Amino acid sequence: MPTQAPTRAAPCAALCAMTLSLAAALPLAVQAQAAWPAKPIRIIVPLPPGGPSDIVLRSASEKMQPLLRQPVIIDNKPGAAGNLGASEAARAAPDGYTWLWTTDTLLTVNPHVYSRLGFKPADLQPVMRASSFSQTLVCHPGLGLRGVSDLVRRAREKPMSYGSGGAGSPGHLATELFNAAAGVTLSHVPYKGPAPAMQDIIGGQVDCGFLAAPTVLPHVRSGRLAALAVSGTKRSPLLPDVPTVAESGYPGFDATFSLVLFAPRGTPQSIVNAMHAALSQGLDSPDVVEKLRLTDQEVVAASAEQTAQRLAADSKTWGTVARRIGLRQD
Numbered sequence: 001m002p003t004q005a006p007t008r009a010a011p012c013a014a015l016c017a018m019t020l021s022l023a024a025a026l027p028l029a030v031q032a033q034a035a036w037p038a039k040p041i042r043i044i045v046p047l048p049p050g051g052p053s054d055i056v057l058r059s060a061s062e063k064m065q066p067l068l069r070q071p072v073i074i075d076n077k078p079g080a081a082g083n084l085g086a087s088e089a090a091r092a093a094p095d096g097y098t099w100l101w102t103t104d105t106l107l108t109v110n111p112h113v114y115s116r117l118g119f120k121p122a123d124l125q126p127v128m129r130a131s132s133f134s135q136t137l138v139c140h141p142g143l144g145l146r147g148v149s150d151l152v153r154r155a156r157e158k159p160m161s162y163g164s165g166g167a168g169s170p171g172h173l174a175t176e177l178f179n180a181a182a183g184v185t186l187s188h189v190p191y192k193g194p195a196p197a198m199q200d201i202i203g204g205q206v207d208c209g210f211l212a213a214p215t216v217l218p219h220v221r222s223g224r225l226a227a228l229a230v231s232g233t234k235r236s237p238l239l240p241d242v243p244t245v246a247e248s249g250y251p252g253f254d255a256t257f258s259l260v261l262f263a264p265r266g267t268p269q270s271i272v273n274a275m276h277a278a279l280s281q282g283l284d285s286p287d288v289v290e291k292l293r294l295t296d297q298e299v300v301a302a303s304a305e306q307t308a309q310r311l312a313a314d315s316k317t318w319g320t321v322a323r324r325i326g327l328r329q330d
Contacts, residue, residue: 036096036271040071043099043261046085046106049076052214052295053259056131057101059291060282067278081168081329082106083118090119094266099275100124104258105170108314112322113168113329124262128276129302129310130283131259131292134232135174135210136217136239138225140201143208148182148229148248151208155184162186163197163206168322168329171197174210174231174255176321181250201225210255213238213296231255238296258300258314260307272304 043061045054054076061072077085082102092098111121137148145151154160164171167190179186186208191197194211201209202224213236219225220239229245230236233254245253261279263272280301282288292299302310321327 036274037068037070039097040073041068041097041099041275042073042075043101044085044089045074045076045101046078046082047076047102048078049074052133052212052297053101053103056259056288056292056295056297059288060130060279060285063282063285063288064278067281068274080118081110081114083110083114086124087118089262090123090264092264094264094268096263096267096271096275098264099127100262101130102260102262103170104129104260104311104314105168105173105318107260107262107311109168109173109318109322111315112319113327115328123265125265125267125272126304126307126311127261127263127272128279128304129258129260129300129307130279131297132232132256132300133258133295133297134213134230134234134236134256135171136213136220136227136236136242136296137178137208137210137229137231137245138198138201138216138220138227139208140204141223141226142204143226145208145226145228147243148245148250151228152182152184155182155186160184160186160208161189161206163189163191163200163209163211165194165197165211166190166192168327169194170212170255170257171210173318173321176325177253177255177317178210178231178245178250180321180324181245181253198225214294234298236296237293258310259297260311276304 047053058074064072077088086100086106089098089100107121110117139145162175175186189206194215197209198211198215200206202219210231216225217238220227227239227242229243229248231245235244283299283301289299
């Protein structure tokens with residue numbers, strides 16, 4: 001539908017507003033580098049389309065385009081637990097036109113699990129830890145478990161099982177960290193995704209599992225699943241009455257996961273700063289914050305340095321878990 005032609009004063013007001021917005025968002029060094037971006041920007045997502053991470057990025061990218069003044073293209077490249085898309089990003093020219101958006105496990109778990117990644121982790125530089133999310137510990141309600149202490153007591157009395165979205169998935173890692181913390185052995189039953197794992201917990205084929213809150217929430221509310229705890233350091237806003245594992249008797253327990261933006265190693269710092277600023281503003285939009293909340297994610301928007309530090313710490317944690325359980329995916 002055609003729009004009404006603006007008055008003579010309107011263009012000046014709009015231009016001034018955009019100039020002020022860009023000045024606030026982008027460092028002076030970036031403003032001087034006027035050549036970037038001069039063409040569309042591609043963000044590789046090594047995951048299937050339609051998932052929470054994909055939805056959030058697409059929403060944020062709509063807010064980024066007015067700042068960057070170029071289209072932001074989301075390119076889904078699933079396969080090999082994210083290694084396929086990561087390999088393409090790592091080989092890309094470090095010119096600011098190719099980025100990688102993925103879960104942190106690509107860099108904190110995969111190097112401990114795959115002897116052939118197809119890329120060198122050092123070839124990807126962290127740009128931003130964008131959001132954080134946890135897993136929800138759910139069990140079949142027929143077990144009569146009211147909390148983590150009940151589960152631990154039952155697991156010490158007789159064998160119990162847990163389902164996950166697959167070997168090396170966040171739910172698998174969170175449960176194995178819990179096994180070590182609680183001194184129990186819940187037997188792993190891997191599935192091809194969290195949805196089938198959830199269905200078998202509902203059906204009673206497996207006892208429990210750490211699964212994503214958006215997947216299990218409707219069934220917790222309907223009483224088909226019992227939620228005992230969440231894996232992160234904070235309670236989920238979707239399940240505010242469900243305590244953390246740390247609150248349930250295991251201080252310091254933290255199985256928090258993240259969505260992270262990476263760049264090919266060698267991307268100019270001024271471009272990294274500009275992309276960080278644009279993504280920060282995109283994530284700060286109220287509708288994007290709400291979409292994050294509905295997928296049980298919280299905006300972090302950490303600096304590149306903070307992101308690198310967190311990835312290093314989580315890599316140490318999950319490397320220890322992988323070695324303890326002999327997790328290999330070759």
